[in-house]
Amino acid sequence: MLKVEGAVIRNGAFTVTADFEVDPGAKVAVIGPSGAGKTTLIEAIAGFRWVERGRLLWDGRDITGAAPGARPVAMLFQDGNLFPHLTVAQNAGLGLRPDLRLSAEQKERVTTALARVGLAGMEDRKPGALSGGQQSRAALARVLLQDRPLLLLDEPFAALGPALKTEMLDLVADLAAETGATLLMISHDPEDARRITDQAILVAEGVAHPPQPTADLLDTPPPALKAYLG
Structure with missing residues (x-):
């Protein structure tokens, strides 16, 4: 509560x-x-x-x-707050570790989260190559990985x-x-x-x-x- x-x-x-x-x-x-x-x-x-x-x-x-x-708390901002120099997978992975030193299990979690929000196969793209809706999905995947109540x-x-x-x-x-x-x-x-x-x-x-x-x-x-x- x-x-x-x-x-x-x-x-x-x-x-x-x-x-x-x-x-x-x-x-x-x-x-x-x-x-x-x-x-x-x-x-x-x-x-x-x-x-x-x-x-x-x-x-x-x-x-x-x-x-x-x-x-x-996990917060989704108005602009999605994606980093343009990072890939979709890296942006999502920040929800697990800010230094992006992810284990194999954590990388699998990133892949699963991206698939859950409809971005399967787009892990290596940069935010600039995504539509507005896809950027929103990437930001949502990061929030999902934070796993906050x-x-x-x-x-x-x-x-x-x-x-x-x-x-x-x-x-x-x-x-x-x-x-x-x-x-x-x-x-x-x-x-x-x-x-x-x-x-x-x-x-x-x-x-x-x-x-x-x-x-x-x-x-x-x-x-x-x-x-x-x-």
Whole structure:
């Protein structure tokens, strides 16, 4: 279980306050107006933003001061964060070892993960030789290899076309179900949230509200969200 207890998260002059719990294995959308603090919240959970007050706990363990790599978190960024000089296999292998000194068993795991996300046979390609969708798959394979129980998505598929984005969202949902990972996904598209999440955290006016059913929030949005959604 993820617990955010009385947290005040600072991003320059802007702060986000949060106090909520997320059940293990839940699929949760993080939704709200632009600039409300969604990314700030996710970055704090991942360890990239300072929590000024309060605590972050995972399964009862305080991770507030833990370095990003010491947290039970894998994060998929908007740009995929692939290294252009590395092959697809090497980019994925970073999820196992940053120095890429992989054993034979680990190399086999990389091959298996790439096949699972639809990139079998593309291990030796560089990111520049891939389509946008294939780059997203490579980034997802690295996250899969990290094998962390908490998966954070910061709109990694926003630049993809509707059909490809839907395909990637379904793949993420399938992988989360297979591994039992807890999923928090920032989304600006309510249909994406409806598609793969059962709960949603509204972030508005500097406050991250406790999760509620996604359909309930989107069917009867509060004024700040309604103004944003139109």
